[in-house]
Amino acid sequence: MEAVDYLAEERRKAEFDVEEMKIVWAGSRHAYEISDRVSRLVASDPVFRKDNRTMLSRKDLFKDTLRKAAHAWKRIIELRLSEEEAKTLRFYVDQPAYTDLHWGMFIPAIKGQGTEEQQQKWLPMAYKMQIIGCYAQTELGHGSNVQGLETTAKFDPQTDEFVIHSPTLTSSKWWPGGLGKVSTHAVVYARLIIDGQDHGVHGFIVQLRSLDDHSPLPGITVGDVGMKFGSGAYNSMDNGVLRFDHVRIPRNQMLMRVSQVTREGKYMQSDVPRQLVYGTMVYVRQTIVSDASRALSRAVCIATRYSAVRRQFGSQNGGPETQVINYKTQQSRLFPLLASAYAFKFVGEWLKWLYADVTQRLEANDFSTLPEAHACTAGLKSVTTSATADxxxxxxxxxxxHGYLSSSGLPELFAVYIPACTYEGDxxxxxxxxxxxxxxxxSQLGSGKNPVGTTAYMGRVEHLTQCNCEVQRAEDWLKPSVILEAFEARAARMSVACAKSLSKFSNPEEGFAELSADLVEAAVAHCQLIIVSKFIEKLQQDIPGKGVKRQLExxxxxxxxxxxxxxxxxxxxTGSISPKQGALANEQLRLLYSQVRPSVIALVDAFNYTDHYLGSILGCYDGNVYQxxxxxxxxxxxxETVVxxxxxxxxxxxxxxHIRNARL
Amino acid sequence: MEAVDYLAEERRKAEFDVEEMKIVWAGSRHAYEISDRVSRLVASDPVFRKDNRTMLSRKDLFKDTLRKAAHAWKRIIELRLSEEEAKTLRFYVDQPAYTDLHWGMFIPAIKGQGTEEQQQKWLPMAYKMQIIGCYAQTELGHGSNVQGLETTAKFDPQTDEFVIHSPTLTSSKWWPGGLGKVSTHAVVYARLIIDGQDHGVHGFIVQLRSLDDHSPLPGITVGDVGMKFGSGAYNSMDNGVLRFDHVRIPRNQMLMRVSQVTREGKYMQSDVPRQLVYGTMVYVRQTIVSDASRALSRAVCIATRYSAVRRQFGSQNGGPETQVINYKTQQSRLFPLLASAYAFKFVGEWLKWLYADVTQRLEANDFSTLPEAHACTAGLKSVTTSATADxxxxxxxxxxxHGYLSSSGLPELFAVYIPACTYEGDxxxxxxxxxxxxxxxxSQLGSGKNPVGTTAYMGRVEHLTQCNCEVQRAEDWLKPSVILEAFEARAARMSVACAKSLSKFSNPEEGFAELSADLVEAAVAHCQLIIVSKFIEKLQQDIPGKGVKRQLExxxxxxxxxxxxxxxxxxxxTGSISPKQGALANEQLRLLYSQVRPSVIALVDAFNYTDHYLGSILGCYDGNVYQxxxxxxxxxxxxETVVxxxxxxxxxxxxxxHIRNARL
Ligand SMILES: Cc1cc2nc3c(=O)[nH]c(=O)nc-3n(C[C@H](O)[C@H](O)[C@H](O)COP(=O)(O)OP(=O)(O)OC[C@H]3O[C@@H](n4cnc5c(N)ncnc54)[C@H](O)[C@@H]3O)c2cc1C
Ligand SMILES: Cc1cc2nc3c(=O)[nH]c(=O)nc-3n(C[C@H](O)[C@H](O)[C@H](O)COP(=O)(O)OP(=O)(O)OC[C@H]3O[C@@H](n4cnc5c(N)ncnc54)[C@H](O)[C@@H]3O)c2cc1C
Ligand SMILES: [Ca+2]
Structure with missing residues (x-):
């Protein structure tokens, strides 16, 4: 059968250079080249097939995942892939596996919290996967409140060991990915107890399973927590439950970069500041923001292509019906999501820069930007993952x-994505x-301490609480400065309003609790401002390629x-804009939808996703949906059978x- | 082990009579009694167990569904259940099955569109389930646009038959529930063609399978459309695909209540007005609104109970942590959903009344209220199902x-519920x-034609576009008249604004298309007004029971x-309220959350759901979640195995x- 491209006409309409946009999306020509090559490699390898995944039983799915993870590792070694290529390959395999936690949490935890010596001991084994590790923090009864964890690590000075123990049912570790069936080791978070004194929660490297036969070590009860949302999806992961019955580990398996316990049982802080751990959080959350843009762009690619294929109503004189993508309601729901995918991409890139910047400063003992960077990544993680899930x-x-069919790919994408709203911080x-x-x-404004980074606009709070939006015609809304000021004014005014309301409470903590719903809205406004401003900043760069910058604008x-x-x-x-100006913005928005319409298929083609990765009949490249x-x-x-x-x-x-007599 | 009620303390706090509220929720003492008895009956019957449902393979799940459906039918017969009781039983079995379509669509279609004679022939067989039917309208290429269906029914005057045919791939019937594996018959929608002339889409009763051995009849290709969203969930249903290859049916199997084809092939309209079919739609959509309140209340019951069990942060002096339900953010997300469950319940009840009213009028040849009733049910279906899914x-x-675990019940509830946003009208x-x-x-205002029913407020459009909201203090927002006027003003002003914008277009259809996103917002405003006003009306009734009315207010x-x-x-x-008044409303809302807080567990207990029906560990009645x-x-x-x-x-x-040498 000859291959027909049902979307060829749409592709011809694009008003920009798709190949150049692919590079913008990937971040660089180098990144594009790797992503393109590795994604094809995965797509063409039969072991990585995933089109029947949602039909597998839990056990078969899990075994399939083990196979894929092993095959991926084999390919990585055989092809001598670089770290970046290896990561890209795991990404395109697109099946959650214990390796995500091993590379994404276990190793970073040791890197971030282990001493030089500990790193030298554990990391080489971990890099070679001679040991496989997970990150065991959350417990059945304690998630968000890490300080409330119940697992104990009591120092036994007689043997120079810690005794790891789960004193209650609710102290059972619960959720760690890779824990249930695979991990040989874990970084376990537990309360450090020395001589009856509680020193709070610390990390410990604990071996869980025998390296000979994989059986759990004495005192360890471990298993899988059971089925999760959806079919396929995150059920390929062995999120685990773990109980300790007085499990002993050597003292040097406490992660001691920030604080130590000496042979004598003395608890000490090193000169490495605690804030260092924030660095790891900035790193992990930055990857979550990047993942948001990938998941979102994938969903948008499917919905956009299908919306161009799908026709409904409006047939004239027996001609074809209208493509649903031409309905303004469809556009007003879909195009902002397409725009969001790009927005999250660029803010993710910026976060990568931020992480590098923070790391550099930390090395120079400059901790000044850390709180701001920490708050900003926390907020961006929250706002981008919530928006992506929705x-x-x-x-x-x-x-x-048709979106309800598994074969649309969207149900599994939803099911596998949504925990991003919960893990790494609700x-x-x-x-x-x-x-x-x-x-x-x-509260510190005017105290001489100038707000930095993404809060710098707060330094102009006087202006921002008084300025008037100057929009008079719809097209005034196209000016970046106008948009920026409106978003800054809104964010600043909401924060200031909250601060004012707070000041009426004699007990600030009570006030914070009482007003917390409003405070959350102010935080969202702040984070949305960051995303908008980073998008605008991106457009101040040189962006080559015919029409590329224009589309991004x-x-x-x-x-x-x-x-x-x-x-x-x-x-x-907040008075940041007038109702009239709001109406003009809406009017301008409609025009923008018409403007972008011819290019939308090319804009999702620019993600350069293979049909394998998309995993969606509705989103297939050639648009041959119905067959x-x-x-x-x-x-x-x-x-399999008709009857x-x-x-x-x-x-x-x-x-x-005969139902009365039937034996059922 | 002794049974402990972990929520006993919460139950003691309730400020109203739960037993009386149960009756309000059920709609009447009679309805309560049936619901209570039948739900327990189902819960205690081992055949109806569903706690392992999400772990079953598609085939096992489907067989389990067949078994449950048969067992339900057996119990219905053995216990001589009334129609209402039978329906309640099927509801509490809580597993989508072909019977839903047989009773909910096939029978109503024949009742609504069949002649007296046709009803007498087919309904008795259907009531006894000697035949099992489905509703086959949607095609692979045509859903929303029913008039675009491609299946043809050509009249053959020689044999006095219709020839049902699927001329294209896209004309394959696609989606009908119960079609894939079970239905012996279907009401099939097809274009009526007589002598080359196309008379548009009509319904036909078509036998699909042999009543002897269940094999598809000649010319019929039928199967299941495959896996859908989630595990368990709607995968118990055999949504089907169906192709006709010149299948012949007798002329009298066209549903002829509204239009007929004579022996000579003459197409005629009966004196029964076409609008009659709207009556069926009002009926079906009313049941969907009721279902929305049930699905929503079920989710809210789970989240509310768990939020009272779950504790996180805020421990003082080693005491227990704070119940997360006491956080204002949790309240501001959860309590409105609790309120929505009640709101949808009451608007659903009102729709039941509306359906009865419309039916009565139709019988008296009064069609005046039909368009309004039709629009109002369409809108309420849309608004309540979208809100419930979210x-x-x-x-x-x-x-x-923990909400991400299958055992929370929420993933399956989501997966099974969301198609309600799509079926019976996107x-x-x-x-x-x-x-x-x-x-x-x-457009008809001032033409003497007074708007009726839920649009009656439009008759006061002059007042509503000028009135000023009189709120000065937060508690002013407690007055029903104030709330109502604000909602009426908002809805009226949005509609009027749209109408004004529309009038600027020379081509009204073009204008409608261009402004459709705004029009949808105006429609939502109108529908929300209806829900609010029906809630307020409900509270004007006598509602017995200590504190019951107070809670509902x-x-x-x-x-x-x-x-x-x-x-x-x-x-x-729209100027319906001022920013200041908006802030006061928000303030009042916070107070209301505190006010309702002590009663929330009792308010979800009032739904009277068994643990079987809830199907959620997090929502279990006794709150013993962790064990x-x-x-x-x-x-x-x-x-099953440790390794x-x-x-x-x-x-x-x-x-x-050894990975390099491994054979994978
Ligand atoms: C798929 C998946 C994978 C995971 N992987 C890992 C892993 O590898 N390792 C690991 O250690 N953990 C893991 N987790 C656990 C995860 O990190 C926690 O679930 C997460 O931190 C949320 O905590 P929680 O479940 O206790 O939620 P809770 O804190 O119990 O949240 C319940 C509700 O209470 C609210 N709430 C809680 N505290 C407050 C407050 N102070 N103010 C207002 N509201 C509040 C929340 O907003 C939420 O609505 C994973 C979880 C999932 C779902
Ligand atoms: C679980 C399930 C069970 C079902 N059961 C049955 C059954 O028993 N019998 C049966 O016959 N059918 C059944 N259906 C089919 C169902 O009725 C259709 O899916 C539904 O009518 C929506 O039509 P569609 O799928 O063609 O959506 P489409 O119309 O293709 O919608 C795609 C997109 O286009 C938009 N769109 C479409 N038209 C317009 C327009 N004019 N203006 C603006 N936007 C527009 C929609 O909003 C949507 O965003 C079932 C479907 C599901 C999912
Ligand atoms: Ca809003």
Whole structure:
């Protein structure tokens, strides 16, 4: 059969150079080249097939995951892939596995919290995967409140060991990925107890399983926590439960970079400041923001392509119906998500820079930017993951009924993505941290301590609480300076309003608790400002390629004006803009949708996703949706027989009116 | 082990009579009695167990569903259950099955569109389930646009038959529930063609399978469409694909209540008006609104109970931590959903009344209220199902990490619920219909034709576009008249603004298309007004029971002020309220949260859901969450062995550095 590109016409309409945009999306030509090559490599390897994943039983799915992880590792070694290439390969395998935690949490924890000596001992083994590790912090009864963990690590001076113990049911470790069935080791967080004194929560390297036969070591009870959301999805991961019954480890397996316990049982702080651990958090959360743009762009790619294929209503004189992507409602739901994907991409890139900057400063003993960087990454993690989770489901709805089929890829994408709103900090708890930082920033205004980084605009609070938005015509909303000021004014005014309300409480903690819902909204406003401003900053760079920058400008405006419309109440009630100006923004937004419309297929092509990675019939590159949907249906196990198993026992007796006597 | 009620303390705090509230929730003492009895009956029957459902393979799940459906039918017959009791039983079995479509769509379609004669022929067989039917409208290429269906029914005057045919791939029927594996018959929608002339889409009763051995009849290709969202969930349903290859049916199997084809092939309209079919739609959508309140209340019950069990942070002097339900952010996310559950319940009840009213009028040949009733049910279906889908996911997030476990019940509830946003009319397409009706209503103002029913407020448009909200203090927001006027003003002003913008277009259809995103927002405002006003009306009734009415008033205020805060932009930008009044509403909302807090556990107890129906460890009545989570985990198939299947092939070679030589 000849290959037809059902979206060829759409591709011809693009008003910019797609190949150049691919490089912008990837971040650099180098990154593009790796991503392109490795994604094809994965797509063409039969071991990495995933199209039947949602039909596998838990056990088969898990075994399939072990196989893929092993095969990936084999390929990485055989092809001598660089660290970056290896990471890219794991990413495109697109199946959560214990390796994510080994590379993403276990190793970084040792790097961040282990002494030089500890790093030299453990990291080489970990890099070679002679040991496999996970990150065991959360317990059945304690997640967000890490300081409330119950697991204990008692120092035994007689043997120079720590005794790790789970004193209660609720102290069972619960959730760590890779723990349930695979990890041989874990970084375990436990309360350090010396001579009856509680020194708070610390990390310990604990071996869990025998390296000979994989059986759990004495005193260790370990297993999988059971099925999670959806089919396929995160069920490939062995999130685990773990109980310790007085498990002994040598003293030198406490991660001692920041604080130590001596042979004599003396607890000491090293000169390495505690804030160092924030560095790791900035790193991990930056990767989560990057992942948000990838998950979001994937969903958007599916919904956009399908919306161009799908036709409904509006046929004239027996001609074809209207592509649903031409409906303004469809555009107003979809295009802002496309714009968000780009926005999150660029803020993610900026976070990478921020992490590098923070690391450099830390090495020079400069901790001044750390609190701001910490708050900002916490907030961006929260805002981008929440938006992405919602957006994936919206993309599914944008596909109408067919979005509900597993073969659309969207159900599994949703199910596998949503825990990002919860792990590495519950999104609301994170926003409360941001709010706390904002209130501190406001309270210090005028004290000579100038707000830095993403809070620098607070330094202009007087102006921002008084300025008037100068928009008079719809097109005035296209000026970056106008958009920026509106977002700054809104964020600043919301923070200041919260601070004012807070000051009426005699007990500030009570006030904070009482006003916390408003504080969360102020934090969101602040984070959205960051994203908008980083998008605008990106556009101040040189961006080569015919029409590329132009498209990005349109997307930036769509993103900003969409947020403005969505949070119109904030903008107007703070007086940052007038109702009339809000209406003009909405008008401009409609024009922007028309403007971007011809290019949207090319804008999702620029993500350069293979059909393998997309994993969606609705999003397939060639748009040949219906034939593929039809063919796929017949593969369901239910279709192995025409008359279903159970007919004789459970259907026929009904039809034949024998149900009373049927044995069911 | 002695049963401990971990929520006993919470139950003691309730400030109203729970037993009386149960009756309010159920709708009547009679309904309560049935619901209570039947739900216990189902819960105590081992055949109806569903706690391992998400672990079953598709085939096992489907067979389990057939068994449950047969057992349910057997019990219905044995116990001589009334129609209402039978329906309640099917509801509490809580597993989508072909019977839903047989009773919910096939039978109503014949009742609504069949002649007396046809009803007499088919309904008795259907009631006895000697035949099992489904509703086959949607096609692979055509959903929302029913008029675009491609399946043909050509009249063959020679044999007095219709020839049903699928001329294209995209004309394959796709989605009908119960079609894939079970239905013996279907109401099939097809284009009626007589002598080359296309008379548009009509319904036909078509036999699909042999009543002897269940094999598909000649010319019929039928199967299941494959896996859908999630595990368990809607995968128990055999949504089907169906192709016709010139299948012949007798002429009298066209549903002929509204139009007929004579022996001679003459197409005729009967004197029964076409609008009659709207009656069926009002009925079906009313049940969907009721279902929304049930699904929502179920999610809210789980999240509320767990939020009272879960503690995080704020421990003082080693005492217990704070129940997360006491955090204002948790309250501001959860309590509005609790209020929404009640709001949807009451608007659902009102819709039941509306359906009865419409039916009565139809019988008296009064069609005057039909368009308004039709628009109003379309809108309420859309608004309540969208809100419920979002709310279920929000409830899951409110449970932190543990909400992501299948055993929380929330993933499956989400997966099974969300198609309600798509079937029986895509929610956006429905809102556009409402908007169209609103624009028509506005355009006819002053023409002497007074708006009726839920659009009656439009008759006061002059007042509503000029009135000033009189709120000066937070407590002014407690007055129903104040709330109502604010909602009416907002809805009226948004509609009027749209109408004004529309009038600037020379081509009204173009204008409608261009402004459709705004029109959808106006439609939402209108529908929210209806829900708020029906809640307020409900409270004007006598409601017995200590404190019951008081609680409902609090919930009604929470619902309204929550919407007001969420859509603040609408209210302020239309000038319906001032920013200051918006802030006062928010202040009042916080107070209402504190006010309702002591009663929330009792308010979810009032739903009277069994643990079986809830299907959630986090929501279990006694609150013994941790022990149950822990015990449940070990039941996962992955935990059958300590060392997982695949260890030797895929883990050991990595650890032992033999991966290069491993055969994977
Ligand atoms: C798929 C998945 C993978 C995971 N992987 C790991 C892993 O590898 N290692 C690991 O250690 N852990 C892991 N976790 C655990 C994860 O980090 C926690 O679930 C997360 O930190 C949230 O904590 P929680 O579950 O205790 O939520 P809770 O804190 O119990 O949240 C419940 C509710 O309470 C609210 N709340 C809590 N505290 C406050 C407050 N102070 N103010 C206002 N509201 C509050 C929350 O907003 C939420 O609505 C994983 C979890 C999941 C779901
Ligand atoms: C679980 C499930 C069960 C079902 N059961 C049955 C059944 O028993 N029998 C049956 O016949 N069908 C059934 N259906 C089909 C269902 O009724 C259709 O999926 C539904 O009507 C939506 O149509 P669609 O899928 O064609 O969506 P589409 O119309 O293709 O929607 C795609 C997108 O286009 C947009 N859109 C479409 N038209 C317009 C417009 N004019 N203006 C603006 N935007 C527009 C929509 O908003 C949506 O975002 C079922 C579907 C599901 C998911
Ligand atoms: Ca809003």
């Amino acid at each position: 957006a994936i489901e919206e993309c599914r709805k944008l596909c109408g009924g 999104n609301i708890v994170l926003l409360l941290q941001v709010a706390r930082f904002l209130m501190k920033t406001v 349109t997307l930036c405006n769509i993103y900003a004006l969409y947020l403005l419309h969505k949070h119109l109440g904030d903008f107007i009630s 593929k949907l039809y063919d796929e249906a017949w593969k369901d196990p239910l279709n 279903p198993d159970g007919y004789h026992e459970y259907i026929r007796p009904i039809l034949k009116q | 709310a279920i996911e929000e409830c899951r997030k409110l449970c932190g990490g 929610n956006i397409v429905l809102l556009l219909q409402v908007a169209r009706f609103l624009m028509k209503t506005v 609090t919930l009604c205020n929470i619902y309204a002020l929550y919407l007001l805060h969420k859509h603040l932009g609408d209210f302020i930008s 149950k989570l822990y015990d449940e985990a070990w039941k996962d198939p992955l935990n 997982p299947d695949g260890y030797h092939e895929y883990i050991r070679p990595i650890l032992k550095q």
